[in-house]
Amino acid sequence: MRMRSGVLPVFWVWVLAALPAVACQADVVTRLPTKEKVLALTFDGCETVTPSYVDESIAAYLAREKIPFTLFASGKFARRNRERLAELAALPFVELENHSDSHHLHMERLSRAQQQGEVIGNEAPLAAITGRKPRFFRFPGGYYDGAALKAVEDLGYRVVHWSFASGDPDRHLSAERLYRGVVEQSRPGGILIFHINGRGYQTGAALPRIVETLRQRGYRFVRLDELL
Numbered sequence: 071m072r073m074r075s076g077v078l079p080v081f082w083v084w085v086l087a088a089l090p091a092v093a094c095q096a097d098v099v100t101r102l103p104t105k106e107k108v109l110a111l112t113f114d115g116c117e118t119v120t121p122s123y124v125d126e127s128i129a130a131y132l133a134r135e136k137i138p139f140t141l142f143a144s145g146k147f148a149r150r151n152r153e154r155l156a157e158l159a160a161l162p163f164v165e166l167e168n169h170s171d172s173h174h175l176h177m178e179r180l181s182r183a184q185q186q187g188e189v190i191g192n193e194a195p196l197a198a199i200t201g202r203k204p205r206f207f208r209f210p211g212g213y214y215d216g217a218a219l220k221a222v223e224d225l226g227y228r229v230v231h232w233s234f235a236s237g238d239p240d241r242h243l244s245a246e247r248l249y250r251g252v253v254e255q256s257r258p259g260g261i262l263i264f265h266i267n268g269r270g271y272q273t274g275a276a277l278p279r280i281v282e283t284l285r286q287r288g289y290r291f292v293r294l295d296e297l298l
């Protein structure tokens with residue numbers, strides 16, 4: 071059977087043009103691929119210059135209540151908090167992932183070699199804690215461009231950000247406003263973001279109510295790797 075010329079070739083040109091972009095570069099993940107009432111709690115363990123430690127008002131609560139969560143640690147934070155992170159990562163409901171080595175706030179301004187160095191430099195500290203290579207990456211401050219994204223994805227990572235900012239690094243945000251903001255903006259498949267390095271000022275105070283209310287509304291919590 072002969073194909074009519076003109077129609078199909080145009081279609082195939084379009085398909086071939088579209089394929090590489092789809093195959094080589096995914097978008098930054100900002101929600102889980104589900105319509106079910108599922109949420110991912112994620113916490114950033116950032117350290118740039120000032121020494122930062124695991125916020126026990128958050129970590130102890132999550133561990134005690136066995137609530138699944140994902141912690142994105144920078145290299146400095148991972149090295150400084152190695153013992154505590156090892157205890158947490160040993161829990162089956164805790165996932166530890168890559169938040170760059172030095173937490174350079176604008177990775178999009180670095181060269182490709184430097185960008186990949188930021189990712190690879192944190193693999194050994196994290197692997198020393200978890201025994202495996204991390205799978206997910208989060209850009210410091212959420213700043214990136216297409217080239218930075220590709221540099222990270224070429225190393226085999228999926229880049230995971232968040233559905234909406236909780237705003238917890240704001241000293242002026244009360245626990246009540248943090249609670250209401252998160253509960254009101256949560257939707258099925260949402261990825262929530264907080265800070266577990268002492269900069270989530272009211273997170274430890276607000277988190278139990280956030281978890282309780284969302285569970286009452288039918289939500290359950292998952293690690294990122296359960297759905298990505």
Ligand SMILES: [Zn+2]
Pocket residue numbers: 114115116117169173209210211
């Ligand atoms: Zn950070």
